[in-house]
Amino acid sequence: MSSLGEQIRARLPYQRRNAASLVLLVFAMVLTLSAFAEVGLARDGSIPAGLFGYGGGLAVLAVAAYFVQMKFAPYADPLLLPLAVALNGLGLAMIYRLDLETSADWKAAARAGGEVLTDEADAPGQLMWTFVGIAMFVAAILIMRDTQKSDAPLSFTPKTAQRYTYLIGLGAIILLILPIMPGLGMELNGARVWIKVGPMSVQPGEFAKLMLVAFFAGYLVNKRQAMSLIGKKIGPFSLPRARDLGPVMVIWFFCLGVLFLQKDLGTALLYFGLFVSMLYIATQRFSWIVIGIGLLVVGVFVAMQLPFMGHVDQRISIWQNPQPYFDGGCMLESGEVVPVNPNTEIYQKHDVEGVISPGFAACGELGGAYADSRQLMMGLFALGEGGVLGTGLGQGEPWRTPLSFSDFIIDSLGEELGLTGLMAILLIYGLIVQRGMKTAVAARDPYLKMFAGGVSFVLALQVFVIVGGVTKLIPLTGLTTPFLSQGGSSLMANWILIAILVRMSHDARKPAPQAIQDEGMTQIVSTR
């Protein structure tokens, strides 16, 4: 019986699909350029100057990336690069649209020396990071060579990472711990996931994510035989040995540590979900999933019982019923939620000189935990405003939502592009994940299979956690939206992720070296 991978490989055309890739890339760029044009026409009534700077900049970068891919990974999956460019371009256009400083009115007012508002949306910064991100992609393609050429000097292939499994694991953990370090880490929007490097803030978690995939892949490839075969069978489940369970528990404790110390449920969920899925890929044992989910539920339950973890508990309460929390709500010990928004008497009572947050003070008097669901509700209002077809780029009011350019960029896109636009964007994510998974199946090496599978799954899970959060499918936790959110760390890490998939897909799809069988003809070595 030939395996699924063999069947797929048997049907692979082993063709270079660069022409298809180029056509799709052109389409992605047309999409991006039209988005910029629409923003300008709707906002300022003219084609924006940014069309050439931003759209053109992205086009040049994308074409450069394409040529590198064509030259150095000619058999690569044709869809990955155009899909990533389309997402990056749409995100950039949205940030450009949200950045007040790119509007013609703002520029005119600033020139006239008038009083101008500034906001956190930063289109030039995002363009710069897009440049860096695509440069990372190019560099990664150039550095990572074919697995066949691993004997060449200074070569580095995706498989090279297998040799440094534990080193990479240690690196990932250090990166994750960095934001908790006093003096280095900093807290933004209630989550401590940033570190300060010079003038920039970096989210090391984005890179740690990739390193964790490499670590898990390396670790599990070594241990998977033992983990899948040995164990006591109880009922339908075969329980693993204690020594195999050990590392799982370590990861579990670690994720809970992230949860407690960084107050970041989303990240914890992301890492743990990634680990459990890779464990399942490695061992094919369903019991691991049951154990994993059980441990996670226990962890979250414990977190909800702890007094200082009110954060997690309340996020779930906000998710179930955000309305009473709008502009401030107070969850009492009994679980009842009392609004303490500025229209309430108790708020007005505390709204006196010197009180920074009257709602918080009012909630203190009631003896409950304070939270404000304004952000989530505003995001949902943006979605509602968008409806089926959206208001059109530049014609909505997505700026009303806090963090409309980062965590809530999906809601901003939902308002202006509508349900139609969001479905297209989710479809793009779905396609990237599907192409990644296909690469995993088609790959020949177990380590590469796990690596590609893990990388694709972590992307899907991250999209699920953040998009699900801002659309009220699951409790909201802060994560970046891959390729769309404003922020350099995320862009760089995700471009590297795409580069890894491109390199692996090239490896998987290129024709296997053919043994020379027909030796009938005499080879002419020299005519002289």
Next chain:
Amino acid sequence: MNMDKPIRRVAIFALLLIFALMAQVNYMQGSQAEDLRTDANNPRLYADIFKTPRGQISAGGEVLVSSKEIDEEEYGRVYKDGPIFSPVTGYFRGGATQVENAYSALLSGDDSRITNQRWFDTFIGKEAEGADLELSIDPRAQRTAYEQLKRATAPGRRGGAVVMDVETGAIKVAASYPSFDPNEVSNDPRSDEGAKRLEQLAKGEGVQRPLIDNALSQTFPPGSSFKILMAALGLADGMDANTPVDTSDLILPESNRPLPDSHENGACGGRAPLRAAFVESCNSSFGRMAMELTIQKLHDGSEKFGFGDRVEIEPNFFAAESSVPVEVTDAEGNVIKTGQDATARSGIGQENVRSTPLQMAMVAAAVANNGVIMKPYLVEKARAQDQSEVYSADPQEYKKAMSEGDAKELQDWMRGVVTEGTATNLQGRNIAGKTGTAEQTPFPNARWFVGFSPMEDPKYAFAVMTEGSGSGGTAAGPIAAEIMAQVLKQ
């Protein structure tokens, strides 16, 4: 060992996650979009509210309310004869009252009855236009009512008048004095002057609260006009026109003070049949009747006419609650039970009995419409801009207050009030009714005339209340006659 199968399962799971997101986005932007757009916390609701013109409100073919562009893409509201019609139209400046509030979504075009019909416009992002409303109000009669109330009401006091069609419940007149001009607050909805003026109006002066109309939303002691309801309870209890009643002065049992009649000659001299005691409005006999029935029966009986209920005239537009309380809670929180003396005084519409003019008009409507009270309403029709009808009033029975026979009997008694009782000054005006003069010492009397018109085969019920010195028959009666003359002049 092969990993393809688990990878494929994980891939399917990953795609299911994306699929779940797609489903959720569809749910949010498809089925929840309307709720989210109209959520009270949604600031977009208030940001765009002045950007499109609202529908017109008209009555009797006359446009009363329309939108006017004030500056680029901002619209204000303009009210014709604002003070006269404001008890019905209300005002709109983001927040709204009365019909402007009850039909806000239809007027702005956000209502699903319009958006569903114009679904293609919504689909291509075109703003739906608001619907126009047609009121049941008779504008000529409404003007007469306002002018008359303004003339008759004592300075610093209040007056209200309601006329309703007894067969449908359509309100023909709902006038109030003092009123306010909604133009002052709605012409430029964002102006500071408007906001200041609104604050000033809300505060009012003395007992005058211009924003709270005195026709539907304010209660007054109904005085002897309450005897219509008392007589209906008596009839239901087995009394009839000829039942002899004691009309001699009643000495209240608790305080030993008399409950005097307004006059001691005629029927109120000692003993009389019930009908005579009614047409001459003998307090003593109705005080006795109340004590015999007990306050609980008065309270329960009055509920059959709508007391104790906030009538929902239009969606989210409630009339004030009229009441015959069994007990009241004073300012200090003490519960005071209605005793014997208070029960006697409740029987003549005093003490703690309170009624809106609308409620008393509904009592008269029960009499005029053979015992059935129709649910009062103000909006006849709503038409979208393409003239299609998106709403049409559907007359409904509100309460069956009394038997047809009792109602016919009471019609005769109320005609008697004009032909031979306390309102002979209204002879020849084709109205019948019951006078009422509630003392509010040290303040001026609440003077009532509650009845129906035409005298034979009644079609309209009315209640007129104005505060001032003198009695209901001479002060409120002629106003009712003037209003009904306009209503009947078709």
